[in-house]
Amino acid sequence: MFNLPQLEYDYDALEPYIDAKTMEIHHSKHHQTYVNNLNAAMESIKELDIEFYKKISKIAKKDELAAAEYLVSHLENVPEKVRTAVRNNAGGHLNHSLFWKVLKPAEDDNALSANLLKKISADQGDLVEIKETFNAMALANFGSGWTWLVFDKKNDKFEIVNGPNQDSPLGAGLIPVFGIDVWEHAYYLKYQNRRAEYVDAFWEVLNFKQAEKLFDERLNS
Ligand code: MN3
Numbered sequence: 001m002f003n004l005p006q007l008e009y010d011y012d013a014l015e016p017y018i019d020a021k022t023m024e025i026h027h028s029k030h031h032q033t034y035v036n037n038l039n040a041a042m043e044s045i046k047e048l049d050i051e052f053y054k055k056i057s058k059i060a061k062k063d064e065l066a067a068a069e070y071l072v073s074h075l076e077n078v079p080e081k082v083r084t085a086v087r088n089n090a091g092g093h094l095n096h097s098l099f100w101k102v103l104k105p106a107e108d109d110n111a112l113s114a115n116l117l118k119k120i121s122a123d124q125g126d127l128v129e130i131k132e133t134f135n136a137m138a139l140a141n142f143g144s145g146w147t148w149l150v151f152d153k154k155n156d157k158f159e160i161v162n163g164p165n166q167d168s169p170l171g172a173g174l175i176p177v178f179g180i181d182v183w184e185h186a187y188y189l190k191y192q193n194r195r196a197e198y199v200d201a202f203w204e205v206l207n208f209k210q211a212e213k214l215f216d217e218r219l220n221s
Helices: 020-048 050-062 064-073 080-101 114-124 127-140 195-204 208-219
Strands: 145-152 157-164 174-181
Touching (some): 020 050, 050 064, 080 208, 157 174, 174 208
16 A cells, blocks of 8 residues: 655765665665555554545555555554554654655755745744754754654644654644654764764755745645
């Protein structure tokens, strides 16, 4: 039901900021494992609750990421036996699928639109302050998790938040603009314990334009 997405660039495209070996293992091993485990959890759901399984299948036929989003947004409906597996692996699939899309080879012509930056800045300050807060959050994110710039539609506010493990902001009703994976597997080969250097490097390969496009699509859907 769920599949590993192809990257829109080569594994070495983000060098020297994110190295090819890390990209290859992160995508083809780690992300693949979330996909495999999610598919295995779906097989269990098929046995445990066929109606729920059919509902997810129907959504996945049109858009598998929408199905993963439905799962993390309705964990209370997932059979308890596989709830944690679904939370971790549907979250992992969603988080990484977005992460690959908001990265790109370092280029000059890459910025948020003045319109969106103005809105974010009303809550989070200018881009320098946004980076400062985001980096501090990423460094303070203890253990394995993600740091996100999200829009909280309910409170009409942009926020920078940490999530543990593979929890997806979508499951909490937050719309991500972009996020950074701060699991050690995302940076350890190149940066070892130097997470701060990895977080700095992330901004060099962050595809603001693509992040904004995906954010707008989701906000308006
Ligand atoms: Mn990861």
